[in-house]
Amino acid sequence: MTSFKTLDDLEDGQRVLVRLDLNSPVEDGEVQDNRRFDRHAETVRELAERDFRVVLLAHQGRPGRDTFVSLEQHADILSEHVGRPVQFVPDTFGDDALAAIDDLDGGDVLLLENTRMCDEELPEEDPETKAETEFVETLAPVFDGYVNDAYSAAHRSHASLVGFALALPAHAGRVMETEYEANTAIAEREFDGEVTMVVGGTKATDVIDVMTALEDKVDTFLLGGIAGELFLRADGVPVGRDIEGMDLFDDQWEANEETIRGLIDDYGDQIRLALDLAFEAEGGERAEIEVGDVAEKDRAFLDVGSNTVSEYAATIEESEAVFVKGALGLFEDERFADGTVGVLEAIAGTDCFSVVGGGDTSRAIEMYGMEESDFGHVSIAGGAYIRALTGERLVGVEVLRE
Numbered sequence: 001m002t003s004f005k006t007l008d009d010l011e012d013g014q015r016v017l018v019r020l021d022l023n024s025p026v027e028d029g030e031v032q033d034n035r036r037f038d039r040h041a042e043t044v045r046e047l048a049e050r051d052f053r054v055v056l057l058a059h060q061g062r063p064g065r066d067t068f069v070s071l072e073q074h075a076d077i078l079s080e081h082v083g084r085p086v087q088f089v090p091d092t093f094g095d096d097a098l099a100a101i102d103d104l105d106g107g108d109v110l111l112l113e114n115t116r117m118c119d120e121e122l123p124e125e126d127p128e129t130k131a132e133t134e135f136v137e138t139l140a141p142v143f144d145g146y147v148n149d150a151y152s153a154a155h156r157s158h159a160s161l162v163g164f165a166l167a168l169p170a171h172a173g174r175v176m177e178t179e180y181e182a183n184t185a186i187a188e189r190e191f192d193g194e195v196t197m198v199v200g201g202t203k204a205t206d207v208i209d210v211m212t213a214l215e216d217k218v219d220t221f222l223l224g225g226i227a228g229e230l231f232l233r234a235d236g237v238p239v240g241r242d243i244e245g246m247d248l249f250d251d252q253w254e255a256n257e258e259t260i261r262g263l264i265d266d267y268g269d270q271i272r273l274a275l276d277l278a279f280e281a282e283g284g285e286r287a288e289i290e291v292g293d294v295a296e297k298d299r300a301f302l303d304v305g306s307n308t309v310s311e312y313a314a315t316i317e318e319s320e321a322v323f324v325k326g327a328l329g330l331f332e333d334e335r336f337a338d339g340t341v342g343v344l345e346a347i348a349g350t351d352c353f354s355v356v357g358g359g360d361t362s363r364a365i366e367m368y369g370m371e372e373s374d375f376g377h378v379s380i381a382g383g384a385y386i387r388a389l390t391g392e393r394l395v396g397v398e399v400l401r402e
């Protein structure tokens with residue numbers, strides 16, 4: 001990552017403002033611990049051990065949503081992961097925040113309040129405009145440097161992500177460095193051998209965008225999940241029962257059908273669809289059916305079948321690089337985890353270069369007892385991962401370039 005300054009370029013003992021992405025699931029008002037805390041703890045711990053006065057910025061949720069809560073609980077969770085106290089002040093850049101910053105000694109860590117509670121944080125504007133906000137102009141002068149570790153939020157042109165980078169000497173944190181390198185690999189690296197991409201999940205537009213952008217980078221797309229069913233349907237298989245809250249096979253079908261058919265027509269040789277599918281039988285157990293036997297108005301399919309898993313695993317074993325976007329089935333239900341777990345285990349069993357992305361999909365790794373260390377990289381990014389895969393530049397990364 002030579003075009004960025006990193007923590008290696010910071011002089012120990014300074015006062016640094018560090019942007020993390022601690023955006024987390026919130027259930028009944030309780031912030032849920034997740035791998036973002038563990039990853040960012042590495043950056044925070046390093047800075048504290050090097051005697052920096054460390055002030056953290058992060059966001060949580062979006063205004064108006066249930067997940068839009070204070071960062072008070074985040075400070076406690078982060079503290080567990082860092083292994084030292086993380087102070088919290090319920091203020092972003094007012095007098096209380098400035099006084100708390102002033103009180104810090106070397107090695108102290110302080111988390112400020114949810115950046116999205118500050119009016120100037122959110123409207124997406126260019127970095128120069130964000131650098132001129134009162135938020136940035138008040139806080140920046142009390143720091144020697146700015147560290148952005150929030151790769152997973154770097155697609156947003158918000159004050160805390162782009163404004164401070166112009167107002168202070170800007171550095172990439174350890175998470176920013178590793179996420180950037182792994183996630184841009186497919187767009188920027190050349191692989192000698194086969195490049196395979198496992199595509200699933202429920203987000204039709206993400207899938208279409210990724211496949212369109214990567215047609216000439218990826219040798220084989222292995223499809224599953226709801227995304228795979230969209231392709232099966234476009235290929236003439238009468239599947240497509242929407243899951244609750246979605247209408248991919250109804251209202252949205254028309255909007256996507258032509259594009260998906262176009263992808264199949266143009267790149268059919270690269271695209272592999274499920275051979276068999278799994279569903280819930282009358283007794284509640286998992287049952288499978290060959291794709292050729294699926295009848296019109298059949299049931300909802302919740303996973304790819306076992307023949308598909310074997311075939312996909314064989315392709316993965318012959319690949320030099322494998323990228324994963326989206327799950328092959330409803331893996332949260334053990335009965336329908338075989339597809340997702342099967343391909344992840346196949347990846348873990350080879351020494352190929354691998355990146356597993358998407359917040360939901362990467363959760364399957366810990367749910368089913370796999371080791372993160374068996375994968376090249378497990379990304380903590382969702383929207384930013386998709387953008388990186390499609391070769392889009394992230395504004396929060398661009399402003400860090402020297």
Ligand SMILES: Nc1ncnc2c1ncn2[C@@H]1O[C@H](COP(=O)(O)OP(=O)(O)OP(=O)(O)O)[C@@H](O)[C@H]1O
Pocket residue numbers: 200201202203224225226243301302303325326327328329330331332357358359360361362381382383
């Ligand atoms: N056939 C299916 N039926 C129902 N749900 C499915 C099916 N296949 C996959 N899923 C669901 O898809 C979800 C993952 O899809 P999503 O598109 O959100 O992927 P992601 O990239 O991991 O997440 P994110 O973009 O939110 O970080 C999983 O929670 C899984 O339960």
Ligand SMILES: O=C(O)[C@H](O)COP(=O)(O)O
Pocket residue numbers: 021023061062152153156381382383384
């Ligand atoms: O959780 C994420 O993907 C990032 O923190 C970005 O959050 P946002 O989509 O609410 O901007």
